[in-house]
Amino acid sequence: MRTQIIVLHRYAYGDSSWIVRALSPELGVLSLLVKGAKSKNSRFKASIDPLVHSEIEIRYNRHKGNSFLIIPKEAFLQNYFPKMRSNLQSLATAQLMAEILLKLGNEKSHAAEEFKWLLNNLEYLELNTVKENSISLWLHKLCDILGYAPTLSKCGQCGRELLQGPADLWPALGGAVCKICLGERKSGYDPVFLQDIGNFANGKNTGQNSWQRIENFFLGHLRIHTGALDNLKSWEWLLEIRRLGNG
Numbered sequence: 192m193r194t195q196i197i198v199l200h201r202y203a204y205g206d207s208s209w210i211v212r213a214l215s216p217e218l219g220v221l222s223l224l225v226k227g228a229k230s231k232n233s234r235f236k237a238s239i240d241p242l243v244h245s246e247i248e249i250r251y252n253r254h255k256g257n258s259f260l261i262i263p264k265e266a267f268l269q270n271y272f273p274k275m276r277s278n279l280q281s282l283a284t285a286q287l288m289a290e291i292l293l294k295l296g297n298e299k300s301h302a303a304e305e306f307k308w309l310l311n312n313l314e315y316l317e318l319n320t321v322k323e324n325s326i327s328l329w330l331h332k333l334c335d336i337l338g339y340a341p342t343l344s345k346c347g348q349c350g351r352e353l354l355q356g357p358a359d360l361w362p363a364l365g366g367a368v369c370k371i372c373l374g375e376r377k378s379g380y381d382p383v384f385l386q387d388i389g390n391f392a393n394g395k396n397t398g399q400n401s402w403q404r405i406e407n408f409f410l411g412h413l414r415i416h417t418g419a420l421d422n423l424k425s426w427e428w429l430l431e432i433r434r435l436g437n438g
């Protein structure tokens with residue numbers, strides 16, 4: 192069979208081969224064993240590099256424990272995203288997206304939408320420079336794809352519309368809570384951030400300084416619901432690159 196893939200990660204297997212972890216719209220996150228791929232004469236060349244979009248022809252599947260180890264017969268490079276790679280912040284952004292999808296693992300029911308959303312973003316990063324809200328938008332939609340979208344424009348407790356933004360965010364409730372339901376309790380967030388995340392949820396302009404906190408909120412939200420996103424290396428790297436870029 193043939194399937195499209197986006198390479199999320201790869202690591203050496205023996206002296207000459209790669210194990211390639213890739214997202215396929217039909218098969219979810221797969222493990223490909225690509226024999227002899229490190230050789231100069233390999234027919235796979237760049238088609239299994241990290242973050243490429245390729246199409247692969249699969250010869251057969253082999254069980255290895257619980258997961259399939261797939262041996263691809265051929266791979267056809269669709270897009271190497273060279274411009275995205277030449278911009279450090281765009282590259283780090285794409286790597287964060289890939290690492291998150293890799294850690295979320297093989298959930299076939301969401302794979303088609305995850306693939307489309309990642310490809311869409313890689314294509315965007317190839318044609319444009321990364322925006323400060325790119326990751327927030329990506330994470331928000333990913334929550335939605337996975338069925339964990341936080342309620343932000345309504346109170347999760349009473350359903351009241353939150354025109355002024357939430358009074359607090361309660362992870363166990365799945366998102367925002369209104370002033371009345373918060374009552375005497377103290378909010379865990381400052382009013383500026385709550386207003387900004389309310390604006391973000393309603394598609395309005397958001398304060399320049401809030402993006403990192405909005406990203407953190409969505410990452411925390413995904414972490415709570417999936418239990419899978421600890422130690423995101425590419426997140427640390429992206430923060431480092433931003434610091435360098437702003438310094």
Ligand SMILES: [Zn+2]
Pocket residue numbers: 346347348349350351368369370371372373
């Ligand atoms: Zn309420």
